[in-house]
Amino acid sequence: VFAVGDVQSVILMNETEPSEYKQVILVRIDLRLPPGKLAVQVAHASVDAVLKALKSGQGKEQVRAWHASGSKKVVLRVADKAELFKYKTGADSAGIITALITDAGRTTVPPGTVTALAIGPDSEEKIDEVTGELRMR
Amino acid sequence: VFAVGDVQSVILMNETEPSEYKQVILVRIDLRLPPGKLAVQVAHASVDAVLKALKSGQGKEQVRAWHASGSKKVVLRVADKAELFKYKTGADSAGIITALITDAGRTTVPPGTVTALAIGPDSEEKIDEVTGELRMR
Numbered sequence: 264v265f266a267v268g269d270v271q272s273v274i275l276m277n278e279t280e281p282s283e284y285k286q287v288i289l290v291r292i293d294l295r296l297p298p299g300k301l302a303v304q305v306a307h308a309s310v311d312a313v314l315k316a317l318k319s320g321q322g323k324e325q326v327r328a329w330h331a332s333g334s335k336k337v338v339l340r341v342a343d344k345a346e347l348f349k350y351k352t353g354a355d356s357a358g359i360i361t362a363l364i365t366d367a368g369r370t371t372v373p374p375g376t377v378t379a380l381a382i383g384p385d386s387e388e389k390i391d392e393v394t395g396e397l398r399m400r
Numbered sequence: 401v402f403a404v405g406d407v408q409s410v411i412l413m414n415e416t417e418p419s420e421y422k423q424v425i426l427v428r429i430d431l432r433l434p435p436g437k438l439a440v441q442v443a444h445a446s447v448d449a450v451l452k453a454l455k456s457g458q459g460k461e462q463v464r465a466w467h468a469s470g471s472k473k474v475v476l477r478v479a480d481k482a483e484l485f486k487y488k489t490g491a492d493s494a495g496i497i498t499a500l501i502t503d504a505g506r507t508t509v510p511p512g513t514v515t516a517l518a519i520g521p522d523s524e525e526k527i528d529e530v531t532g533e534l535r536m537r
Contacts (some may be wrong), residue, residue, distance in 0.1 A: 306445075306447075312444050
């Protein structure tokens with residue numbers, strides 16, 4: 264699994280200027296989504312997780328803190344649906360808000376295709392415990 | 401100006417199943433952002449516009465209606481910063497919420513680079529009056 268685009272740089276940026284909160288969005292590399300489609304799936308996941316968080320007490324505060332510190336978002340690739348769900352299970356177990364995106368499938372992919380997963384916003388430390396290995400590979 | 405990725409298909413989808421609300425996110429093609437970076441900018445714009453809308457009475461209702469109808473998002477390319485601001489001015493004049501994204505510039509682009517603009521969520525009709533010509537080109 265490798266990072267999409269310049270995620271490597273995003274990680275380096277974080278080393279010089281730490282952000283306490285972040286949101287990670289995982290996207291399936293096996294779907295080979297074109298850039299515009301990929302961006303829409305990532306935005307769907309990001310917004311859905313934020314709206315979900317705003318409905319809960321603790322989540323609301325996390326969204327506020329995350330947004331106040333620059334709304335850090337990191338897009339990372341996973342190999343396939345199975346790997347995406349592995350991280351969803353990890354995030355669920357850790358009590359981190361997730362948003363799973365299923366595409367209506369009228370365009371590039373078959374109907375009901377799971378395309379992306381947002382994890383957080385939550386503390387970097389908590390999210391890294393779930394997705395940290397993705398950054399190392 | 402051409403659509404990013406399969407935006408053409410997204411537009412076709414809309415013809416068969418109309419959505420009353422949408423959000424358009426404009427991205428600068430001249431920056432040649434890699435896919436992961438592009439997705440992060442689009443997500444920044446989308447989320448920021450939603451959070452802005454939630455702070456206003458009318459906007460809150462629009463976010464609710466938009467989200468209930470599938471959170472339609474369309475990513476479109478603009479040639480450069482000047483064209484992006486042309487559409488920002490149009491959206492501002494029409495009273496549509498916008499979110500302008502400026503990159504911290506520690507990675508791919510110089511500091512303070514304007515990368516993306518979200519327009520809405522708002523009614524399709526209202527947004528099309530501002531960005532409609534982008535779909536035709």
